[in-house]
Amino acid sequence: MSDTTTASGPDARSRTGEDQPLVRALNVMKSFHGTEVLKGIDLDVHRGEVVCLLGPSGSGKTTFLRCINQLEEIDGGRIWVDGDLMGFRDHGGQLHHLTDKQIATQRREIGMVFQRFNLFPHMTALQNVMEAPVQVRGTGKKAAKVRALELLEQVGLGDKPRAYPAQLSGGQQQRVAIARALAMDPKLMLFDEPTSALDPELVGEVLRVMRELADQGMTMIVVTHEMGFARDVADHVVFMDGGVVVEEGKPKDVISNPQHERTKSFLKRMRTEHDEARADADELDAPDA
Amino acid sequence: MTDTTSDRPGVIDARPVRHPGRWVALAVILVLVGMLVSSFLTNPRWNFTKALEIMQQTPVIEGLWKGTIIGTVGSMAIGIVGGIIIAVLRLSDNPILRGVSFVYTWFFRGIPRLVLLAMIGSGVGFLYNRLDFGVPFGQQLASFMGLSSDFTFFTLNVNQFSSTLLAGIIGLGVSEAAYMAEIARAGILSVDRGQAEAASALGMNRGQAMRRVVLPQAMRVIVPPTGNETIAMVKDTSLLSAIPVITELYYQTSAIGNRTLLIMPAFVAVTAWYLIVGSVLMVGQYFLEKRFGRGFGTGAPNKRFARPAGAGGA
Numbered sequence: 309m310s311d312t313t314t315a316s317g318p319d320a321r322s323r324t325g326e327d328q329p330l331v332r333a334l335n336v337m338k339s340f341h342g343t344e345v346l347k348g349i350d351l352d353v354h355r356g357e358v359v360c361l362l363g364p365s366g367s368g369k370t371t372f373l374r375c376i377n378q379l380e381e382i383d384g385g386r387i388w389v390d391g392d393l394m395g396f397r398d399h400g401g402q403l404h405h406l407t408d409k410q411i412a413t414q415r416r417e418i419g420m421v422f423q424r425f426n427l428f429p430h431m432t433a434l435q436n437v438m439e440a441p442v443q444v445r446g447t448g449k450k451a452a453k454v455r456a457l458e459l460l461e462q463v464g465l466g467d468k469p470r471a472y473p474a475q476l477s478g479g480q481q482q483r484v485a486i487a488r489a490l491a492m493d494p495k496l497m498l499f500d501e502p503t504s505a506l507d508p509e510l511v512g513e514v515l516r517v518m519r520e521l522a523d524q525g526m527t528m529i530v531v532t533h534e535m536g537f538a539r540d541v542a543d544h545v546v547f548m549d550g551g552v553v554v555e556e557g558k559p560k561d562v563i564s565n566p567q568h569e570r571t572k573s574f575l576k577r578m579r580t581e582h583d584e585a586r587a588d589a590d591e592l593d594a595p596d597a
Numbered sequence: 598m599t600d601t602t603s604d605r606p607g608v609i610d611a612r613p614v615r616h617p618g619r620w621v622a623l624a625v626i627l628v629l630v631g632m633l634v635s636s637f638l639t640n641p642r643w644n645f646t647k648a649l650e651i652m653q654q655t656p657v658i659e660g661l662w663k664g665t666i667i668g669t670v671g672s673m674a675i676g677i678v679g680g681i682i683i684a685v686l687r688l689s690d691n692p693i694l695r696g697v698s699f700v701y702t703w704f705f706r707g708i709p710r711l712v713l714l715a716m717i718g719s720g721v722g723f724l725y726n727r728l729d730f731g732v733p734f735g736q737q738l739a740s741f742m743g744l745s746s747d748f749t750f751f752t753l754n755v756n757q758f759s760s761t762l763l764a765g766i767i768g769l770g771v772s773e774a775a776y777m778a779e780i781a782r783a784g785i786l787s788v789d790r791g792q793a794e795a796a797s798a799l800g801m802n803r804g805q806a807m808r809r810v811v812l813p814q815a816m817r818v819i820v821p822p823t824g825n826e827t828i829a830m831v832k833d834t835s836l837l838s839a840i841p842v843i844t845e846l847y848y849q850t851s852a853i854g855n856r857t858l859l860i861m862p863a864f865v866a867v868t869a870w871y872l873i874v875g876s877v878l879m880v881g882q883y884f885l886e887k888r889f890g891r892g893f894g895t896g897a898p899n900k901r902f903a904r905p906a907g908a909g910g911a
């Protein structure tokens with residue numbers, strides 16, 4: 309991965325801790341009821357980088373993403389975010405579990421966007437975005453409201469602060485969810501198949517917001533099936549299958565010129581589905597690319 | 598209407614389906630109601646004027662307010678708060694708390710309220726005629742070490758306390774908490790797991806996620822059966838006479854009935870009061886359901902609750 313860090317990118321790397329990645333995962337392992345889902349994943353994500361995790365369903369990419377902010381507890385390996393060991397305290401080589409509150413504190417720095425949005429249905433869009441800053445950070449309501457309105461504006465929903473999630477389309481809900489995650493000023497954003505639950509014509513508006521976010525230098529890890537997004541926006545793509553990283557590198561290498569047999573057959577399958585089902589949506593996307 | 602120039606169908610003006618059965622049913626019911634009303638008017642033993650008088654007697658009104666209304670409000674308050682706490686314990690990660698909550702529900706759901714209240718009224722005072730609040734085993738410790746203080750801060754005379762309305766309210770409340778726990782648990786489990794996940798992904802701890810995100814949504818499921826429980830509690834306050842607390846609606850009305858030999862008018866009076874209280878509660882439930890149902894369904898937002906800044910919540 310050292311070659312990708314030398315590529316020109318956002319100048320965030322000139323800060324202190326230049327060579328320290330924002331996210332470092334080493335040999336991450338996870339089993340569910342005796343089934344190994346992750347079999348030793350290594351990944352470095354540098355500041356300002358966009359990494360896309362690709363792979364067939366059941367490959368472990370969503371599980372790996374959830375391990376980073378500890379929605380799943382890992383069984384083996386280590387994950388550091390900004391130098392902090394996630395979920396544990398290392399006491400002279402002996403690991404100790406962190407408390408619920410300490411884990412909550414680590415999660416504040418990491419925003420997450422879910423496949424099914426998971427907006428709070430009993431709160432308006434504005435309340436959804438204000439909730440965490442007010443409750444978790446203790447931000448004053450006035451300041452939180454100003455910031456929340458800014459963020460809703462940023463995701464193109466400046467006119468919808470009073471709408472309840474049920475009154476919004478899927479694409480609008482997902483954009484509120486992105487604003488909600490951004491309200492905590494995270495160092496890192498995780499996206500778990502953010503467009504998979506959307507009608508095809510609504511995918512573009514969410515990808516556009518994510519693209520803008522990437523352009524602003526946000527560090528992002530994105531689990532996605534949107535090959536176009538991965539190819540155009542990602543600095544680095546990781547292809548996973550069967551709980552291991554099969555292939556990784558620059559998007560143009562992995563997506564356009566895959567080396568591994570499993571990557572080739574997956575991409576071929578994706579391309580066929582894409583061409584059949586999304587031909588129209590692709591045309592709409594084209595001016596963006 | 599065989600005009601071929603406009604072959605596209607227009608506005609629908611169709612004849613409704615006839616419902617002759619409805620008219621038959623109406624006629625039958627009108628006859629039955631007529632017979633009932635006629636019996637009210639012709640049978641002097643109903644004596645509605647006396648029933649109305651009994652309804653307005655001072656001891657009856659006092660019984661209604663103290664035993665029935667304060668009793669219901671108090672015991673439901675204990676029941677709802679206690680029930681939610683027990684439900685949260687039941688769903689916690691801590692196996693000890695889970696066990697405590699299970700045993701609590703098992704015990705208080707298992708004994709009849711009448712027996713529980715009778716036991717509180719006479720049994721507890723017999724076993725422990727005073728309760729000392731202080732350091733656990735403080736008295737034993739003090740006598741063992743020969744200290745002058747016995748670490749007791751506050752003493753309750755159980756014999757006096759156990760026959761009060763408050764003791765009855767506590768008895769009904771702890772019993773209700775066992776039922777409310779099951780209702781609250783069902784409500785909490787009805788909230789999608791993704792909600793708690795989204796809350797923790799934002800850095801909320803378990804308590805915040807429960808209070809701000811899960812419980813307000815669980816209320817939508819909790820409120821309707823709680824209305825049911827409240828109406829049941831109105832009627833169960835008549836059990837307070839087992840304590841014995843006699844400032845209670847049924848005891849007072851039937852006492853007047855027995856004394857004046859107006860048995861049936863007394864029953865009519867007490868039935869009327871219970872129906873009135875129940876009707877008021879049903880109206881209240883309607884508004885509560887509307888309050889906690891906000892954000893569900895795609896209707897226009899209710900202006901009153903569309904305020905920003907976490908105005909709602911528990």
